[in-house]
Amino acid sequence: MPDAVRSTVISTIDTSSTELHDINKKVHSHPETAYKEYYAHDTITAFLEARGFQVKRSTYNLPTSFEAEYGSGGRLVIVCAEYDALPEIGHACGHNLIATSSIATFLAVAEAIKAHGIKGRVRILGTPAEEGGGGKAKLIDAGAFKDEIAAAIMAHPVSSHQVFKKPGIYDGLAGFKLIASHKFRTEFRGKPAHAAGEPWNGVNALDAAVAAYTNVALLRQQMEPDERVHGVIEAGGTVPNVITEYTRMNWNVRSPTKARVDKLLDRVKSCLEAAAVATGCKIQYIVSPTYLNLRANRKLCETYARDMNAIGVSIQVEQEKDMNASTDMGNVSHIVPSFHGAFVIPTEPGVAGHNPAFAAAAGTDDAHRAALQSAKGMAMLALSVLVDDRIAQQAKEDFEGDDD
Template sequence: MVNLKPDESLGEESRPLGGVTPKSESNESLKPVLDDARSTVGSTIDRLDSELHDINKKIHSHPETAYQEHYAHETITALLEQKGYNVKRHTYGLDTSFEAEYGQGGRLIVVCCEYDALPQIGHACGHNLIATSSIATFFAIAESLKTHKIAGRVRILGTPAEEGGGGKAKLIDAGAFSDDIAAAIMAHPVSDRQVLKVPGSYTGLAGFRLIASHKFRTEFRGKPAHAAGEPWNGVNALDAAVAAYTNVALLRQQMEPDERVHGVIEQGGTVPNVITEYTKMNWNVRSPTAERADNLLKRVEACLEAAATSTGCKLNYIKSPTYLNLRSNQTLCESYAKHMDAFGSKVLVNQEKPMNASTDMGNVSHKVPSFHGAFIIPAERDVAAHNPGFAAAAGTDEAHAAALKCAKGMAMMGLQVILDDETAAGAKTDFEKPDDE
């Protein structure tokens, strides 16, 4: 691969392409350019396969949790610098975020790169593969911009702490997702049973739809006392936590089938002969839209407050960024599916109903036109994300190959947005439509 630097001139010997197609002109005029770009995308990713596989394995074997992804940050940025890109490290006030960009003029594509893992079960959500596919997508778009003298820009953005830390929500607040972004893109590995009714019918999904999630912790504070000698002088924070859990369990009967509430007791006391003074719980409250999640949250909070009242404990909330529902952009999904088909992979364009999971990419999809696809990796029939078996599946050669094939489709989709006014306008129009459940 030719080393590319973001400030390198595209040259004046040929007029740059991109964002210049009159609406009256047929999209067929872009076909030769896209065909040439497809060849470049495919050859670039194939040529970098071994280096991408190496970084994939390094991240997979060094799982790091939210905001602690120092090894992944260093490994990825080192590769980007080795390839000649100017890299900004520790960006937007987050120590494990980074940014690199190539190109000039035209429209801007942002490739989101995740690399955090889950506590204790490592890359059981396959973020090593997300990083791999995102890096490959960035390299392929940048090489195409350079080779074919296309006016446009591509940026890779390191987005830490998707697993509960709300990294993208914090990046939005810090200004990482400006209004001039034509599309923000990424894709997630899944097992086939997560997205397909008929296993083996498709290799992935374009229109991933996930639900909104409020994330927070609760602290109950009581008063210690000897549990046998004078329990009447204590205020039991463990009773408050148990009551809170039970109250929410009772609420579940009255919830809509597509809503979820789940919690764990992170700190539940010390010894049985001391009335527990302090407990901490961790909660998720999920519903298909942000509005419905807000309404469900009020009902959950009533359960928690009742527990505090009945036990005499004080209740404190520790709020984390809310994950908004992930919105599917039809124009981007159709473009991705078309280009994946050209690479020999059939992907499902639209998911029938949202999956009961959440991501901070949902917040991005409410800020700029966004694409969040899914690519299927081989896994045991009873294994899906957030299962230790999925962490093992995410480390296989077959999973790596699936990530790279997905990257080829994403790179072509990004290039089509850069090159084609109609596609860019369609993505913007889809983004501006109201939510549909």
């Protein structure tokens, strides 16, 4: 990366820090769940419009998606922005920081294209509903990634102990690797009756849910160590003296690859359907988009680590083993060369994502600074893909050669 371009990236992000921090705090303090991120959508798009960008709001038939692009000709890099939160515990996955880092990346790349006459395009894509809603999967289906794309990039905040065996040595990770996940709900339907007077006339949907949960718990003994199944009862009845007519459960089935997660899903469904047969209930599935495993592109990871190391940020290139979590960015990584890094934010010992204490950590000044440091590396990565034929070609070859 030429020093002049690197200088533009760093100065653009540094001088925008106060405005970006304002966006960060606004999104953090107004947590919104999947497909309801109206405040975040309006706040971010208004900010980009105020900076002179032409923004498309509510794109691809999703009210809380957006898109803005800068540049012309050459290759195209997409920066993915997430901004949804978790029910009840807010930004406990730090998506306010993802939004901040992605906006900063977009601003820096656009300014470098303008200042140095770089041929190429950068596009920021607002991707709602990562937390269970499969927003990127729906965006893929709607054509958001139909163009010829040289790279899609983003980064996620983590606690140091989540990804490193020796916390404190690295400030971040380039090759974040997450596993595949099937997400779905099951509905059990029975027949109500007086639970004391004539229970024999009822068909108990709560018994079906309990049996299903127990069957899956027994299955865990025969699962591979790197596989996960977890579920909750979302609707479990009303009063104890009425046989429960309806229950609903929410499930995640995870395994490192699509092929393996499909096999595990078949086994889980047998457990669920056995519960329906045993209780006489009817079962119905409500299916959400499948999350594919996240593929780490070797060349993009090496390039990001190199540029981050050049500004004094220590980055581990490869994750030692897959992390047993999932993201819809995995779906993107199966259709275009993709980079999904991780940057460390300070947390209390033992605190990780999906913990209320992580939501608090995601709102700190230190977390904001870490997000902007990652943005500098992502901006330099994007620009490297735009200007360096060798890097772009190698990233394409790594993508085509990845058979995960």
